[in-house]
Amino acid sequence: MILANLFILLLGMVLGSFLFTMAIRLQEGTSIWKRSACNHCGTTVGILGLIPVMGYLLLRGRCNRCRGRISPYYPISELANGLLVWLIFNRTGLSENFIHMLLIFEILFLAAIIDFRTHLILARPVILGLVFQSIWLVVFAPGEILNSLFGLFLGAGIFHWVSYLFRLIRKKEGLGAGDATLLGLIGFIFGWKLLFPIIFWASAMGILGGGMILLSNRQSLSREIAFGPWLILAAFLIWRFPELFLTIQVKIPQIELPFF
Numbered sequence: 001m002i003l004a005n006l007f008i009l010l011l012g013m014v015l016g017s018f019l020f021t022m023a024i025r026l027q028e029g030t031s032i033w034k035r036s037a038c039n040h041c042g043t044t045v046g047i048l049g050l051i052p053v054m055g056y057l058l059l060r061g062r063c064n065r066c067r068g069r070i071s072p073y074y075p076i077s078e079l080a081n082g083l084l085v086w087l088i089f090n091r092t093g094l095s096e097n098f099i100h101m102l103l104i105f106e107i108l109f110l111a112a113i114i115d116f117r118t119h120l121i122l123a124r125p126v127i128l129g130l131v132f133q134s135i136w137l138v139v140f141a142p143g144e145i146l147n148s149l150f151g152l153f154l155g156a157g158i159f160h161w162v163s164y165l166f167r168l169i170r171k172k173e174g175l176g177a178g179d180a181t182l183l184g185l186i187g188f189i190f191g192w193k194l195l196f197p198i199i200f201w202a203s204a205m206g207i208l209g210g211g212m213i214l215l216s217n218r219q220s221l222s223r224e225i226a227f228g229p230w231l232i233l234a235a236f237l238i239w240r241f242p243e244l245f246l247t248i249q250v251k252i253p254q255i256e257l258p259f260f
């Protein structure tokens with residue numbers, strides 16, 4: 001059993017490395033199929049560089065040939081995704097549910113990396129998520145289709161009103177149209193009822209975490225912080241630890257109200 005867990009963790013780290021590379025390529029518009037190369041000297045990444053996290057540590061974060069810096073977000077993505085995949089496995093076991101949630105959260109993780117780097121929700125991961133979830137619903141859960149469709153429209157609709165209120169209060173756009181698209185996808189996957197707790201937790205974590213990022217980087221407060229990664233993290237935490245995140249929210253409903 002320990003071996004199975006280690007294998008899943010390693011699988012998650014390898015996928016994390018792949019997703020981070022894919023995020024950069026989707027963002028740059030380059031081919032996603034070519035082999036990884038150093039972005040300073042163009043040397044193809046060797047065997048050592050392909051080992052998740054350990055490769056980065058052994059190379060001390062630098063290219064073997066030109067000593068150019070390798071982005072620390074590689075090992076960070078690998079570790080984060082390793083943990084993500086292991087936590088999914090830990091809940092579902094090796095079942096069809098594991099395959100379903102693995103694919104869903106890998107697509108969302110890809111969208112989160114891109115949003116974190118560029119503040120954009122790219123169409124391709126969203127479409128991939130919509131198509132995959134549609135197939136899943138038709139084949140395995142046709143009874144959930146209405147719930148999901150309602151989530152899709154409510155998710156995109158709620159955000160229109162939230163951003164409308166933001167504009168009224170701050171007299172500027174705080175949340176982009178990309179967040180509405182993403183929330184529509186999240187509603188489509190997790191059903192409309194989870195939209196409220198997801199927005200609640202994403203806002204709470206976004207205010208806390210975003211505030212800390214701003215303070216530590218000493219950037220100006222007007223700089224936007226991507227909200228998509230917080231929405232995705234909240235969706236994951238609620239799916240993975242519902243006993244924790246759905247109960248606490250019920251206990252403090254008065255904090256939830258101002259967001260709607």
Ligand SMILES: [Zn+2]
Pocket residue numbers: 038039040041042043063064065066067068
């Ligand atoms: Zn190099």
